[in-house]
Amino acid sequence: MSVVEEQARAARVAGRVLATVSRAVKDDALVAMADALLHRSAEILTANAVDVAAARASGTAESTVDRLTLTEARVAAIADALRQMAALPDPVGEVVRGSTLPNGLQLRQVRVPFGVVGIIYEARPNVTADAAGIALKSGNAVLLRGSSSAAQSNAAIVAALREAVAKVGLPADAIQLVDPSTRETVRDLMRARGLVDVLIPRGGAALINAVVTESIVPVIETGIGNCHIYVDASADLDMALDILINAKTSRPSVCNAAESLLVHAAVADEFLPRALGALAAAGVTVHGDPAVAAHSSAVIPATDDDYGTEYLALELSAAVVASLDDAITHINRFGTGHSEAIITGSLSASTRFVAQVDAAAVLVNASTRFVDGGEFGFGAEIGISTQKLHARGPMGLPELTSTKYVITGDGQIR
């Protein structure tokens, strides 16, 4: 039996306990977890300094080092997020559907935890505490497979969280760290069908694709966002410009940032000079088709690869389209099914765009940056699903649950 399988078996046992404890106990655990992080913050920062030094020594990009780095303020913010989870409603036990059947049977469909959730994620150590908190609140045990670059930080965080969980009388094995030093443990997680109920990969496209294709444990695909802003013929062009700049530049490294601009031919001559000017001023490199390039010598010729790329940087692909239909076709071809926006004054254009664009979220006259569990009011988010099964879009606590039918009778037979 592999170490991961042993961990998964221990997690199943812990999960059975979590599944039936009251919300009050789980909330006590979350508060204790927050307290433990603060109490042990010196240890956590020391461990983190080791990871950060190793990352710098191996020449890691400063932006990645920044995401890896913890400070006293960041640890406090992580603890605060756990405290906020305690205030969220418990999804477990919610009656989703209920009726009395003609034969008198009482039928109830009730939310129950999955059991064991596996999260495979990259550098940021805040995900460790976040994912542990969300899993615990939704009644699930969790196996956390972080990246080796955050190994010391994650170990220190999980040690604190396990101590807190045990302190309120819950099994420490509800939260376990999986060895990040070898790819074998990812493989073991992907093969733990029957022990792990769902795997959620969070990270780059390569990680997500590998898990999606190799895992025999069910997977919820998250996060790759090649998001478009389509400026329709009837758009308010001031609004379009504000939304474009916000969606592209307010935080270019996140999955709900815009990566591609489509402009209806009827407004291209009016909109593109303004847009290209504003994008250039914001430091955005534009990869455009000839109709876009005609408006600025700074535009780099775009290939199909550009239209299919999630830059996660100050780069943008752009094209002029002849019609709303062409915009929809382009988006359904190149998009990743994350978040797609139309800027329009036309009711019929917005209706068609909403109906025909195939994505987790479609937006009318709003920035793609709003597609986020926090913005949606979910209070906690474990990721943004870009698949259609089980959960689509931002996933909050209910998305980490399954359901069970409870049928109560007094001797009915069929």
Place this chain on the structure above:
Amino acid sequence: MSVVEEQARAARVAGRVLATVSRAVKDDALVAMADALLHRSAEILTANAVDVAAARASGTAESTVDRLTLTEARVAAIADALRQMAALPDPVGEVVRGSTLPNGLQLRQVRVPFGVVGIIYEARPNVTADAAGIALKSGNAVLLRGSSSAAQSNAAIVAALREAVAKVGLPADAIQLVDPSTRETVRDLMRARGLVDVLIPRGGAALINAVVTESIVPVIETGIGNCHIYVDASADLDMALDILINAKTSRPSVCNAAESLLVHAAVADEFLPRALGALAAAGVTVHGDPAVAAHSSAVIPATDDDYGTEYLALELSAAVVASLDDAITHINRFGTGHSEAIITGSLSASTRFVAQVDAAAVLVNASTRFVDGGEFGFGAEIGISTQKLHARGPMGLPELTSTKYVITGDGQIR
């Protein structure tokens, strides 16, 4: 490009049309499909006779031949089922969740079709029309991969259905039959990630396990039911006997039939003689532990394999347990997460059983045979999911849909 891939691409195009047509058009199609089956019933019966003759010639069991056989009455019943689907509410467009965010954005989570659904199933030709109808009503194109033993019947049925769909102006490729003569086509379906949104295998354990482990297309696991009847210390024993006999013998070949009996030690001496007598009278062979065998020489010694077996026949495993906890542990070890029943007069026993047994459906004082989309009032059922992701338990029309977030603003940026 494989033939299946070509079919899947055509299905995607058809699916985009189906996704946006009104309920009225879909209902017209369902009625036309029913009419076409009746109109072409002579052809369908002729084709079916070829399949039946081939099955008999190859020595197929009579029970399987019976499930393969169509009659005029059975074709009429299949047509009737399609007509009934037309009367069901359309799941597409249902607003699952909706609110106005603090910044004025209107958030709606709306049901949308998956796009393309693949069904891999065994002998019964009625599944062909049923699955086509359910897929169409839920706005999905469908790829039907039936068994080679029903090849002629399925071809005749699908020809009629496609003609009907085309007649109301919908794309015929919304319903396509996948070549059943080679295993290659199952493999091709399992690799059609991005073209097929979900695969639903319906059939025996071997088929389902193969699809679950090999497919890179998301799968909804269905149907294997090793269902238990647990007779608690406080059970009404007359009720327990009625439910046991009903759950085991009313239709032994279906997944919600009982396969295993657990009896609390406190009532074993009183209950088992009656139960074993009634089971013997109904022709049921019992595989029991020594405590069960002590009550009848007809009991065959049970192995762990017996406790793990879905007999789908007049056979039953049986054991005496020392406590409710032992019953729950046994069920969670050997059960398949389908339907599990407790017969009890104790509120605390029923509460613990319901909370701790890990299954799609748990029943208190009722036969496992009620776990069925028809009995639940769903009107149509595509199978019974025994997994936790997306759908668990009987799957009706809403379970064949995903959702999409629609966010409407007037220029909001973040």
